[in-house]
Amino acid sequence: GENVEQHPSTLSVQEGDSAVIKCTYSDSASNYFPWYKQELGKRPQLIIDIRSNVGEKKDQRIAVTLNKTAKHFSLHITETQPEDSAVYFCAAKNTGGFKTIFGAGTRLFVKA
Amino acid sequence: DADVTQTPRNRITKTGKRIMLECSQTKGHDRMYWYRQDPGLGLRLIYYSFDVKDINKGEISDGYSVSRQAQAKFSLSLESAIPNQTALYFCATSDLSGSSYNEQFFGPGTRLTVL
Numbered sequence: 001g002e003n004v005e006q007h008p009s010t011l012s013v014q015e016g017d018s019a020v021i022k023c024t025y026s027d028s029a030s031n032y033f034p035w036y037k038q039e040l041g042k043r044p045q046l047i048i049d050i051r052s053n054v055g056e057k058k059d060q061r062i063a064v065t066l067n068k069t070a071k072h073f074s075l076h077i078t079e080t081q082p083e084d085s086a087v088y089f090c091a092a093k094n095t096g097g098f099k100t101i102f103g104a105g106t107r108l109f110v111k112a
Numbered sequence: 113d114a115d116v117t118q119t120p121r122n123r124i125t126k127t128g129k130r131i132m133l134e135c136s137q138t139k140g141h142d143r144m145y146w147y148r149q150d151p152g153l154g155l156r157l158i159y160y161s162f163d164v165k166d167i168n169k170g171e172i173s174d175g176y177s178v179s180r181q182a183q184a185k186f187s188l189s190l191e192s193a194i195p196n197q198t199a200l201y202f203c204a205t206s207d208l209s210g211s212s213y214n215e216q217f218f219g220p221g222t223r224l225t226v227l
Contacts, residue, residue, distance in 0.1 A: 043202065049214070105154050
């Protein structure tokens with residue numbers, strides 16, 4: 001069935017360093033790839049997304065890249081800050097379908 | 113602000129008890145979802161609904177049932193709770209159109225413990 005694998009499960013970086021989280025998906029019909037951030041005790045919220053007709057998208061310190069051939073997509077956070085500490089979920093969806101498939105999540109720790 | 117709300121926020125119950133988790137939204141969205149979050153397993157879909165007359169099973173629907181009482185209300189029931197249903201449960205909504213039509217808007221979550 002449809003599956004999204006996410007790595008690493010835990011990531012610890014020093015403040016100011018970059019963080020990279022990688023995902024792979026199985027359904028070649030997926031064409032929408034959102035990333036959600038869940039702070040401790042809070043609900044997941046969308047932080048950035050990318051569609052299959054685009055290879056890269058940036059929003060300030062965060063960027064996503066997509067390699068459709070390899071079915072890989074990644075989240076890049078530059079100049080990390082303590083407030084970036086959270087669980088990040090990648091996801092994949094076929095916009096013609098109904099379900100969003102989530103990865104297992106990456107817990108990011110940014111050490112001050 | 114338009115929002116998604118869940119009640120209760122926390123619940124402790126015993127094995128075999130029936131429990132209902134409720135979700136309401138003021139976003140005017142047609143699509144509603146119930147997810148379960150467990151450490152290391154991400155968000156897994158239990159049920160989803162596209163309108164009052166449409167209910168669909170997700171990947172882990174066994175042991176759960178749902179009711180879509182109105183466009184704005186979607187309830188999740190555990191008919192006979194068991195300890196491995198201890199988890200954090202999220203309701204979510206999404207729109208059928210507009211620039212955010214693929215985005216999931218989550219409620220604050222219900223932490224359920226089954227003893």
